[in-house]
Amino acid sequence: MASFFHLWKANFLARAVLIVWAVLSAFAVVAGPFGTFHVFSLTDRLVFWPTTFAAALILAAGLRAFFQGTLGITRFLVHAPLIAATMALLLTPPLFWMTQQFAGPRVAELYGFWVMALFVFAASISVSAMRHALRRHAAPVAVPALADAGPRLFARLPEQVQAPLLRLSVRDHYVDVTTEAGTHSLLMRLADAIAEAEGIAGARVHRSHWVAAAAVEGVETAAGRHQLLLCDGSRVPVSKTYRDSAQALLAARGVDAGGT
Secondary structure, X not given: OHHHHHHHHHHHOOHHHHHHHHHHHHHXXXXXXXXXXXXXXXXXXXXHHHHHHHHHHHHHHHHHHHHHHHOOOOOHHHHHHHHHHHHHHHHHHHHHHHHHHHHOHHHHHHHOHHHHHHHHHHHHHHHHHHHHHHHHHHOOOOHHHHHHHOOXXXXXXXXXXXXXXXXXXXXXXXXXXXXXXXXXXXXXXXXXXXXXXXXXXXXXXXXXXXXXXXXXXXXXXXXXEEEEXXXXXXXXXXXXXXXXXXXXXHHHOOOOOOOO
């Protein structure tokens, strides 16, 4: 759950999203859609539309984190329509109600519920397209650098999760790849994931866990069991088989291994 909210926050605060929010807000303030140009003053529009779009983009960021991070739907042509349809379903009723309350029932009836739903759907698709285009425009600087200089494992991750690697953990038949930007699950063996993480200093500390050296901040011992403390607040168990590897990581980070 923590990784979901981390990804949600990362999506909402992405540079592309902030640019989209500024562009849409400026357009709506000037154009005054759904009769707000005639009913609202400029000051009213300056408050109403940026606030409305901020709420919509927060919702869209949550949906994007759910579809891409939780469900693993990373293809633009698949998740963009899904997000747009869900946005239309969730956002049209309150938008229609607000139009009735603030712009008047006659204005709301003039445009109609389904026209608003189509507007929300089209706006969401447009936002996703703008966001996608901005990411592709930035790709020659950021993404290939990760692909060329980073581990092969990053080629399997969505762009928004490509960040410094923290740990790899087995969950059923999946490997949870946790970076500073969130967690993404891959259907593969841990041994293969570790092999594809070549180039990042780290070690296997348990049959189900691999940890990046840079992520280790300390060690905790309780009831004879040892856990590594990572920079994201998580704890990774250390098994007897891999205790020497854990001690090497702690030594590399200058952390007292204690009784580990």
